[in-house]
Amino acid sequence: MILRDCLRTALFGLTGLLAIPIANAAATQIGVIVPDSWPDKAQAEEIRNGMLLALKTWPGQPAPTLVVKDSACDAAKAAAAARALIDAKVDVVIGGWCMLGSVPKILRDAGVPFVSTNSERLASGSDTSLQFGVVPMNLADSIASKLRTDAGLRVTATSACWIDYEQKLSDKYDAALCPTLHVDSTRWNEIAPTYTAAYRKPFTIAAARGHAAMQVALATIKQLRAGSRPATVLRDVKEVNTVLGRVRYRDDAVPDDAMQLILSAHMPRLPAREAAVLDEVMKSKGCGCAKTGECPQSKTWSSMPFVVQCAKPK
Structure with missing residues (x-):
């Protein structure tokens, strides 16, 4: 109980850092662009809580100050937020929770x-960016288009799962491609009790994403304090172990299970040709055989980085 109260008091005190101006010229700042006001305020709060927990438990004191801006999941607002953070002279920026827009270019040009916490990866990532996303930009759209054409399914690759990773399927579709x-279950089990003690809430995917992103930002701050230049600091960081696994500065490999194909519990009756295509997809990309590496090979589908989801969406 004492530990829980101490954690909560410390974290609430830390929240006040968001509004405290920097008095020390050597102090460091982390800028954060979060979709606070839309589309999901509760998830935005969880993201912030995850970041604050990582910040508070970081051993590399003094802790940086956070400068938080709201993007409302809007490209223009995100761009304005990036420019405001540049004006505030932050040392590193976390963003891209629901969209990237021109933010990467704005920050790259400013050095x-x-x-980037976005679920998609830019092919032209700059030397000053590190990306959590492993799905190349627009790849999901091209695979969804192939599934629509060949299997005759109503498939979406633009659902909310690309923002929140929640794998829900709208009644409007037969299937959805989601990231x-x-x-890292071991790290999750280590962090979750502390998070719950501090916030009296369960540790969630949104909180884990915030925690992981802050770990990378803090590794960046540590490297800057050690003498790295902003232009090369992420290259010097190289990789960071987080609750979402190891995040590398340059990792262009796309995992075989980078995406999941979520199928409706009520699939339509398909013509013979389309039904045969869907059967080929299920056999070559089924999650059961994907886990064992024993899926039958398909010239069309095997090379595509997705698996069919094992469990049906609720």
């Missing part, structure tokens, strides 16, 4: 290191 989030 500010950027930690896969790889979680």
Whole structure:
């Protein structure tokens, strides 16, 4: 009980850092662009709580100050937030929770290191950016288009799962392609009790994403304090172990299970040709055989980085 109260008091005190101006010229700042006001305020709060927990439990004191801006999941507002953070002279920026827009270019041109939490990966990532996303930009759209054409399914690759990783399927679709989030269960079990003690809430995917992003930002701050230049600091950081696994500065490999194909519990009756295509997809990309590496090979589908989800969506 004493530990829980101490944690809560410390974290609430830390929240006040968001509004405290920097008095020390050597102090460091982390800028954060979060979709606070839309589309999900509760998840935005969880993201912030995860970041604050990582910040408070970081051993590399003094802790940096956070400068938080709201993007409302809007490209123009996100761009304005990035420019405001540049004006505030932050040392590193975390953003991209629901969209990237022009933020990567704005920060690149200003020479500010950027930690992208977006589920998609830009092919032209700059030396000053580190990306959590493993799915190349627009790849999901091209696979969904192939599934629509060949299997005759109503498939979406633009659902909310690309923002929140929650794998829900709208009644409007037969299937959805969603990004896969790889979680380090050992780290999760280590962090979750502390998070719950501090906030009296369960540790969630949103909180884990915030925690992981802050770990990378803090590793960046540590490297800057050690003498790295902003232009090369992420290259010097190289990789960071987080609750979402190991995040590397340069990792262009796309995992075989980078995405999951979520199928409706009520699939339509398909013509013979389309039904045969869907059967081929299920056999070559089924999650059961994907786990064992024993899926039958398909010239069309085997090379595509997705698996069929094992469990049906609720």
